[in-house]
Amino acid sequence: MDLLYTPEEEAFRSEVREFVAAELAPVANRIEKEEISPREFVRKLGARGYLGDLYPPEIGGTGRGIVHDTIVSEEVAYVSPAADAMRAVSTVFCAAPLFRFGSPRQQEEFLRPLITGEKLGAIGISEPNAGSDAAGMQTRALKMGDVYVVNGQKHWITNGSEADLVLLFAITNPDVHAHQGMSAFIAQPSRPGFTVVQDMAAMGLHGTSHAHLRFDDMGLPLDHLVGEEGNGFHVLTDELASERIDITSRTLGCARRLYEEALRHSARREQFGRKIRTFEGVSFKIAEMKIDLDAARLLLLRAARMYDQGLPVVKEAAIAKLFAAERAFQIADKSLQIHGGLGYSKDHVVEKFFRDVRVFRLGGGTDEIMKFLIQREEYRDFGLM
Ligand SMILES: Cc1cc2nc3c(=O)[nH]c(=O)nc-3n(C[C@H](O)[C@H](O)[C@H](O)COP(=O)(O)OP(=O)(O)OC[C@H]3O[C@@H](n4cnc5c(N)ncnc54)[C@H](O)[C@@H]3O)c2cc1C
Structure with missing residues (x-):
């Protein structure tokens, strides 16, 4: 391994491994058997600065890069893949688009607490009738006055029933191809019309939720759009x-x-x-x-x-x-x-x-x-x- 990783990366791995052995290994069996959530562990990862490798210090990250992220991921997954799934979905899948496309206000309000571990994120793409073909999604977010009104459903949403925010993909213009008519939003479960239908019973990754979500006339403020309208794909x-x-x-x-x-x-x-x-x-x-x-x-x-x-x-x-x-x-x-x-x-x-x-x-x-x-x-x- 010595030729593949720098001495600094190797030292980082040792540090993360030690942390995981102390903080995660003692509860790994309970995460699996009792399905207790690894949420507290993810919070601790944030407090140690292990959730911010993809993001610069100005927004609370370390800026170390994705190689460091892969080291954290490998070491956490070695002990509990479920805990690592929770970490990843929040601080990579949900957070990376907020960093790359979110407004400064969105980054301050939503991205920073994901990096510190105070908040938990999810990403909502898949639907009962749209999996591999994400462009075939049916969830609609139609602009009406000063809100987008969202109707539809998402399933298999990791962290879905625990998340503080979901990076939600929906069709904003059904008259064009989804490559031009899809947009990304920040949706919080506290919004009226946001329902967690159920946690899906999964074969593995016990301890993390994989939720079926439904949106019925859920209103999202215009400033919850991430990036430009129509740029979601x-x-x-x-x-x-x-x-x-x-x-x-x-x-x-x-x-x-x-x-x-x-x-x-x-x-x-x-x-x-x-x-x-x-x-x-x-x-x-x-x-x-x-x-x-x-x-x-x-x-x-x-x-x-x-x-x-x-x-x-x-x-x-x-x-x-x-x-x-x-x-x-x-x-x-x-x-x-x-x-x-x-x-x-x-x-x-x-x-x-x-x-x-x-x-x-x-x-x-x-x-x-x-x-x-x-x-x-x-x-x-x-x-x-
Ligand atoms: C535990 C778990 C967690 C997940 N977490 C999330 C999440 O957090 N957020 C989210 O949005 N989604 C999530 N997903 C959904 C996941 O992204 C989808 O399951 C995946 O994209 C496949 O879609 P599908 O299940 O609808 O299968 P389908 O698209 O229906 O595919 C069924 C089969 O057909 C094949 N197939 C389909 N199209 C083609 C093609 N063009 N060529 C060849 N073969 C094809 C597939 O490869 C597959 O073998 C999760 C899924 C699981 C199981």
Whole structure:
């Protein structure tokens, strides 16, 4: 790892790891089993300055960049992917567009408290009838006098039932294509017409909410528009680059945990009078897992360092996310296999990570959508479109 990270980044990782061991590890099991919210932990991350790496000091951040964000993400996810999902959705998915497109007043009122951890954010894109095809969303925000009136619904909204604000995407002009007719807004649950219908029962990431939200004639002041009216699709696609890099690091944290659990178990467990690691059927899986982990890290770092240099990363972020998500799921399968029946037990951490890691092939764009983007960017780069 020494060649990949600077000594300062390595020191930062050690510091974050220590903090996570002290503040998150003792409650990680309760987050999973009792579904207690990791909200308090996210608040502590904010107090330590770990939520602001993407933002400059003037707005309460550290300005260290996305590589540092990926280190925080990996270390938190290694212990609790659910806690990291809560952190990420608030301080990357919701906050990054506020930083890049929000007005100074919006940044002061809404972005700063996300960075300090005092407030929690969510992002509302997906709907029951619009997932991969976000442009097909049906939620409407129609300007009437001095408010936008919002009607529609969103589902699978992480942090949705706990958030203080939702970065909400809606159609403001249904007469043009959504690429020109979509806008982004700040919506607070305290507004009349904002309803949390229910928290969806998820396979993994227990402890964070994934809510179904409904909006019935919810009025939003005109100054809750983020960026220009009609620019929402651009805000959305711009956000996805940092989101996908962040998801890749969360995936890597999970995969590293699954790998290290398998490594330790295979070095301890004996069958036929031998450590099971001495069987090639086991040790070759370890080799395969390690190769996938290292390759995923290299792809992640390429995308993250490009992002920090302000370069376009649509393709590189998609490649990193797709590779990490697919391979992490294979790593989960191999880790469970190496644990034998133990890995199938609800009392074992591998069973939990096996469920948690599956989501990364869906959220932030599915595997298939990543492949679509990668091939599209390749044909474009070669001037063949
Ligand atoms: C735990 C969790 C948390 C989430 N958090 C959020 C959140 O905070 N905010 C938010 O807005 N959304 C969130 N989502 C929603 C997530 O972004 C969507 O699930 C995802 O974009 C896929 O959409 P979908 O589920 O509607 O699947 P669909 O779009 O219906 O896709 C179903 C299948 O069809 C395939 N498919 C669709 N179109 C194509 C195509 N053009 N080419 C090839 N294959 C295609 C897909 O790849 C997939 O395999 C979350 C989802 C989960 C599970």
